[in-house]
Amino acid sequence: MIWVELLIVLLFILIGARMGGIGIGYAGGAGVIVLTMVFGLEAGSIPVDVILIIMSVIAAIAAMQNAGGLDYLVHVTEKILRKNPKRVTFLAPLVTYFMTLLSGTGHTVYAALPVITEVSKEGNVRPSKPLSISVIASQIAITASPISAAVVIFADYLEPLGVSYLQLLAVAIPTTFLAVMGSAFIANLMEKPLDQDPVYLKREAKGLVKHLDKKDHKDSKSAKFSVGIFLAAIIIVVAYATLTSENIGIITNVTISRNQAIIAIMLLTAAVIALVCKIDIGKVTSMSTFKSGMSACVCVLGVAWLGDTFVSNHIEEIKEAAGGLLNSYSWLLAVILFFASMLLYSQAATTVALMPAALSLGVSPVAAIASFAAVSALFVLPTYPTLIAAVEMDDTGTTKIGKYVFNHSFLIPGIITIALSVVFGFVIGGLIL
Template structure:
């Protein structure tokens, strides 16, 4: 019977992916209803902790965007990229990685993709190279962000098996960043040179390739924009310092008033309040910010999909233990494979982590193996329907960043697989030293 129920779960995940965007959350909730009514399965725990963290962080980021803070960050990124255009394939992923790590959401990459495409094109570099690895970097950086919902939830699970939040970051940050750089090195040799690409030459002959710089639009950086970024930075530093202070490794606060997830939510909402007041923006306009809309969409997706996953896993934990427990104990790297394919379908690092990591740790997977495999929850690039992938294709008018007719033949796959593989391997290596 559990096999039939698993097929039902996979069907609703497929249905959600077919609908697209927020639809995967809708379909997840429909799946929970089906498991409850048709199969008599009690619904699992709603992932409210993850959802609330996403909401808190997105509130602060949306306020910062409304104040012009994101424009300021893009302006800084543009300065870095244009100062060293020949190294765009290596600098672009650094920029998107840092911005995602800083903001706790990969949606910040949207604002930098047109700049990356334009700089590469003007330098005669195939834009698909920096765009592909930059998009992958924005996804894997979630597993290294101190304020991302995936990291905060996973850290809470790891604390129950004796691993600290700081230890997770000490392993995740270097392993993922080095992996991104290795991915950039490999990506630098993929595809024909731009001048030799027949698709580019055809589009160029037809006048479909613009030579207008993304920065030519004229971006005004106000003092309020800089102030909003400063407030957001102070809030993040506050979160990191507080999380460090309550960490058992440091132990400055033995009996903290706020738990880590509560601290993140309150710090971020406080930052949003200060940005709204001190940067003189209309609170009602924050609701229309692109980051607010995408963040609330992510909340619905996590609600539906992660709830569906926890419902199935909780109902069949014994069967899963028998089927997978011994296998994962003998070959712990297989957890990375499971997370890779789950993320490919769930389209969310937080949802994948929330749905599968507790079960993996309950099955006896070692903390080192779980942390090493954590990078695999970033496999959102496999199916070319994720918003940042589609945006990268759209922004590249040279045609070098294109989706092939076989679905999986797109420029994001190889950089993504290489990056995650290296990150998992480094996770085992660094984790063995740290833990």
């Protein structure tokens, strides 16, 4: 029956992917009903901490967006990119990587996509190159962000094995950063300049390509304050998590756990931004980041619960079938995570569903951390919101989804980035841990 139940899991994930957006969460819940009531499995654990961390971080980011903080960051991004338009393939993913690293969500990339597209045109660079690697950078940076749910939960799994939160970041940040820059270098070598692209030339002749005028932006003090407050909160989160780590043990009488502290600090951050910047609280829930974040919570709830229901009921069979193979070829974990995240559509959901099982099978912490970036294969199916947004923003026609579905602009850069990150992870992880 295990194979029938696995097919049920995959079926509902595919149904959810077909529905798109929040639909994958709906389908996950429906799958739990079928597995428990039809096949008699016990319901798995609901990833409460993951959902609460996402909610609290998004609450703070939405408050910052309401105060103009995201617009301020985009204006800073625009200045950086316009100074070096011919190097946009390197600078754009650098910007989106750090936006995600600091915010804990890849949905902040939406605001930067129009800027990247316009600067690419100015530098005679095919927008598909910087846009594709920028979207990939915004996804893989989740596995290095100090406040992302995936990293925080993964750190919980690693601490009993002697790996601290700070050690996880010390491996994850440089490996993912180097992978993004390596992929950008490769992307820069690919394809011809924009003015030699036949699709662009046809669209330009038909007047379908817009060329926007440069505008002067005036950023309010509240916008700058909101960004400063949010960055200060991230520093506090990292400091608290480090000081309370069992491996460091500077603070031993811990009255609030790391996960609870992150939730509380993010809510406090939102309150401080609201008071200092005098934002309209009623408009926070209408912010684009809030809508995207809450949608992500439902998705994680459904698919992670579905995945855990299947895995927790068959953990012994999984250990017997995969234990020896993963111990002998630990890099296979990256392959498993890659294909799982392709379907689960969430780094946090994939981490919750598979990492505990992998570690219980005896996979070493080094191998688990090195493979961690593979939970970011959200680009394989061309239906992820940031990917679709990048295609829609590029009016030159160079960023596209092919008629065979998988032949889209993001697949090769994404695979290269994850592969490089895994390789770097084994090297750097072996040196640090």
